[in-house]
Amino acid sequence: MPVDDHSRSRAEPRSSGIATSRRVPLDWPSDRDFRVLAIDGGGIRGIFPAHVLATLEHRFLGSRSIASYFDLIVGTSTGGILALGLGAGLAAADLRDLYRDRGHEIFPTGGVGWLSNLRRWLRGKIRLLRYSYDSKALSDVLTNVLGDRKLGSAATRLCIPSFEGEYGEVFVFKTPHHPAFKKDLFEPMVKVALATAAAPTYFRPHRDGGYTFVDGGVWANNPIMIAVTEALTSFDVRRNQVRILSIGCGDDPYRVTGSKIFKGGMFHWKDIILAAMRLQSQSALGQAGLLVGPESLVRLDVPKSVPKIELDDWTLAVEHLPAAAERVVDTAADRIVRMFLQEPAQPYTPVYQLSSAREPT
Numbered sequence: 001m002p003v004d005d006h007s008r009s010r011a012e013p014r015s016s017g018i019a020t021s022r023r024v025p026l027d028w029p030s031d032r033d034f035r036v037l038a039i040d041g042g043g044i045r046g047i048f049p050a051h052v053l054a055t056l057e058h059r060f061l062g063s064r065s066i067a068s069y070f071d072l073i074v075g076t077s078t079g080g081i082l083a084l085g086l087g088a089g090l091a092a093a094d095l096r097d098l099y100r101d102r103g104h105e106i107f108p109t110g111g112v113g114w115l116s117n118l119r120r121w122l123r124g125k126i127r128l129l130r131y132s133y134d135s136k137a138l139s140d141v142l143t144n145v146l147g148d149r150k151l152g153s154a155a156t157r158l159c160i161p162s163f164e165g166e167y168g169e170v171f172v173f174k175t176p177h178h179p180a181f182k183k184d185l186f187e188p189m190v191k192v193a194l195a196t197a198a199a200p201t202y203f204r205p206h207r208d209g210g211y212t213f214v215d216g217g218v219w220a221n222n223p224i225m226i227a228v229t230e231a232l233t234s235f236d237v238r239r240n241q242v243r244i245l246s247i248g249c250g251d252d253p254y255r256v257t258g259s260k261i262f263k264g265g266m267f268h269w270k271d272i273i274l275a276a277m278r279l280q281s282q283s284a285l286g287q288a289g290l291l292v293g294p295e296s297l298v299r300l301d302v303p304k305s306v307p308k309i310e311l312d313d314w315t316l317a318v319e320h321l322p323a324a325a326e327r328v329v330d331t332a333a334d335r336i337v338r339m340f341l342q343e344p345a346q347p348y349t350p351v352y353q354l355s356s357a358r359e360p361t
Contacts, residue, residue, distance in 0.1 A: 011210030013167040023180055028235040035243045035340055036231060037070040037086075038224040040281065041077030041217035042249020043199065043311025044107050047099045047318065048302050049247040050082055051325035053092030059333070060341050065091045067156050068344045070245075072177075072230060074159040074223040076216040078249065080196035081142070084189045087154030087175070088146055098145060100318055106138045107312040132312070135194065135203040142190045151192055152176055152185035152354045156345075159226050161216035162195040165205055170219055171195070172226060176352040178234045185352055186359045200273075202312065218273070222248070222281035224288045232291075242292040243339050246285065248301035252308055254278050298335055300328050 028034065039049050057066050067073060067086035075083030085095045151158065157177040164171040173192045174181040184192075194206040195213035206213040220226055224246050231242050254275040259268045289297050302309075306324050309316045329336075 010166060014164060014169050014171050015167070017183070019180060023178070023233050025234060025236045026178060028237045028241075029346075030238075030241075032241070032346070033243045034072070034231050034235065034237045034241050035070045035345060036224075036227045036245070037066075037073045037083075038222070038227045038244060038246045039073075039075040039079030039082050040223070040246075040248045041079050041197075041199075041215065041221045041277075043078055043202070044099065044103050044314045044317045045249035045302070045309055045311065045321065046078030046082060047096070047103070048249055048321040048325050049079065049300075050092060050096040050099050051322045052247055052300060052329055053082075053086075054096040055326060055329045056333075056336065056341070057092050059329070060337055063091065063093065065089065066341075069341055070156060071345045071348075072157045072159065072227055074161075074227040074230070075196075076161050076220055076223045077197045077199060079223065079247075080160040080216065081193045083158055083160060084146065084154075084193050087151075087156050087158045088149050088189060089155050090145070096322075098141070100322075102141050103314040103317070105141060107133060107314045108137075109315055132202050135198065135206065138197065138203065139190065139194060142193050146189040146193065149189045150185065150354055151187045151189055152350060152352065152357070154189075156348050157230075159223070159230055160192050160196050161220040161223055161226060162192075162198075163214040163216060163218050165212035165214050166210070171211075171213065171216075174230075176350045177348065179351050180234075182352055182357075185354065185357055199311065217277055220280065220284075221277040222246070222284045225284040228288050228291055239292050240296070242296060244288060244292065244297045245336065245340055246288075246297065246299045248281070248299070250302035250306070250309060251278060251281065296339075298332060298339065300332060303327065 053066050057063055065086065073083045073086055082095055086092065151173060152175065154175045158175045160173040162171045162173065173184045173187060173195070176182055176185050191208055196216045198204070198206045198213055199215040199217065224244060227244065228242065231237050232239065285299060302321065303324055306320050307316065309320065
């Protein structure tokens with residue numbers, strides 16, 4: 001049996017500390033944009049946003065980290081891992097190489113050609129009854145990359161969503177970029193990454209500190225509205241100051257087929273979560289566009305011409321997504337450079353410093 005370090009005592013629900021009055025926004029220069037990077041969930045298909053960002057770094061930033069050009073980075077699941085890596089000071093090129101070179105450790109292929117396809121088919125059947133992959137492999141890779149860094153040490157503002165299963169609540173880990181955000185200061189980045197990326201049926205929930213964490217993609221696979229809400233409530237920012245670069249990991253259409261229409265039942269609707277995630281993304285993009293204006297939002301996603309790639313198919317992801325990312329950057333580069341890469345963001349100073357705060361016991 002796997003070791004479970006879950007506390008026997010239940011922690012207080014996240015909602016127990018919810019604000020009872022309107023958050024007081026911090027000052028923000030009226031002549032300066034608030035630039036946001038939002039990265040969707042999508043398993044190993046995170047190679048796509050990693051390669052997009054690495055390409056932008058290489059072509060336009062002299063290989064400097066792209067994180068320093070954004071005032072806030074939000075990411076869910078694989079996007080959360082990328083956001084944490086950027087916040088830890090890694091270049092996007094390092095994260096791209098991590099996905100390319102070590103993704104097979106997290107999602108082992110078990111062979112090539114027909115053997116790999118057979119193993120993936122068997123995993124899909126097994127996933128109907130239990131999770132498919134050992135989260136220790138993911139934990140080992142994350143620990144190797146993020147080490148013992150705390151969320152409060154991030155070099156930029158971060159918001160990372162998860163779902164907490166003890167109380168059935170949404171859960172967003174936040175850096176201390178506002179006086180109201182002190183709870184997550186000492187949270188290990190590895191824990192936050194495991195909490196946002198514990199995809200149901202793929203990995204077991206991540207249990208820690210009296211909480212049970214499930215992948216944030218179940219409610220915010222596209223975290224763009226978390227970002228917009230954070231910008232407008234935590235800072236004295238007008239809507240027309242917000243600029244958003246939103247990067248997806250592929251959005252396959254969900255179709256209501258004949259078996260769903262004529263037979264129904266849980267078996268035929270077992271993949272309905274895919275529809276929920278797709279529609280959440282569409283809704284969030286529409287809401288964000290209405291709030292900040294479509295001219296202030298750049299959305300990049302895997303082209304429809306790319307073959308369908310499952311969340312755990314490292315082989316196909318490595319084969320197709322880097323070239324797809326290059327093509328997308330070719331198309332959108334001028335607008336991205338104009339809106340986001342003209343000058344670095346203002347330096348981020350946390351409200352609370354790790355060195356002066358007391359870690360809870």
